Amino acid sequence: MVGIVGYGAHIPRHRIKVEEIAKVWGADAPSYKKGLMLTQKSVPPPDVDTITLSVEAAKNALKRAGNVNPADIGAVYIGSESHPYAVKPSGTVVADALGACPSLHVADFEFACKAGSEAMFVCLGLVKSGYIKYGLAIGGDTSQGAPGDALEYSTAAGAAAFIMGSDNLIAEAVHTYSFTTDTPDFWRREYEHYPQHGGRFTGEPAYFRTTMGAANGILEMSGMKPQDFKWAVFHQPNGKFPLRVAKMLGFTKEQIEPGWLSPRLGNTYSGASPIGLTATLDVAKPGDMILMVSYGSGAGSDAFVWKVTDRIDEVRDKAVRTAKLLDENLTFVDYGTYAKFRHKILKNN
């Protein structure tokens, strides 16, 4: 039996509202709010990046993991499309900051928005095979959208961390399934600062086909129906897509509610469905079944069936809950501050 031993999230406190972005570009804010079904997004200040978010999320995961010695973590995998270095793994800094070095395996993963669930998938496999005792899987991003592009309204920052192991589980990974095809809906070429996307092509043939493929695949594999799950978490590039895919699959709004964060958070890319899972675990009860399906452009989805154990009640409040990070202690910034924070202003060297 393998699964989650500890989990944690971290989200920057700064936010920018859709109206503030729309004002600068002469766009119609109500249309964007309705079309994307989101009101605001998180903004990382200049001293926050994927590495710092990962360390803070992992510290929260360690608090919930109880007596896990960081030196027993045999692998640190970080999934992101905003690793601060092009060459030098984020995981090296994170592993050293946690005290997990030097006897471990470290790698950075990249698969658009599903790099975090890839890390979870691989850690579960290594624990199950007996190669490692614990594996730390992190999904986090400080995602970038080009100024004025539709993406700018949603690209946000945040991270979630999971310590995978085989004893003292909070949630057992009962089934896993992955679905991948070559679908060029979103990409960023080398040396390019901002990603490109295929507009409406990112919807039906990409997000919906792939997410549905993974969800239907794991439902068939497990012999389960949507009604068998208490909760479901889907990748959330905006507020609308996860709600729509849930309905298409036969899930209710109530089932996705705790992990449906994008309307107040934006799209944290590799952190999106993993942070949604942390918020869902925060409210889950022992015995609850959770379906999680990530999505990464390119394109692929990882699906997991989690079964929550009795230990959730012991550990839930050993670290800050995700909803608290999402809704409290917020500072709203104007577009000028946001542009400075996100290095969108060309300065004289």
Next chain:
Amino acid sequence: MFPSRIWREKAQRYRLEAGKCTTCGYIAFPPRLICPECGAREFETITLPDTGKILTYTVIRVAPSQFTDEAPYAVGIAELTNGVKLMAQIADCEVEKIKVGMEVVIEFRRVQTHGSHGVLSYGYKFVPKWY
């Protein structure tokens, strides 16, 4: 900051590792070879607590080039819960709202950025305690 210095200081900057004199209990951060209180040479490694209170601070409005994106910002000295006094930047807080006695926690942050191609420096900063 040179890569060699980042590497040399990472136990302190990343993990707040201090040396505690096994003879008199003096805590040295960063660690020392000889205890300034009793002259002993044996220390055990301890981890500093991650909470404290601001003792004093100053506000930087004209920042060095690597910190201009963060100006204005404060640098303060906090007394940690074990009595150790530590200096760091105070982040995530409007400088007008900082007060002596304010409770802070330590977070892992990017400390310095050297242009677009230099090595990145990470370490600790204070942020207001809010939960």
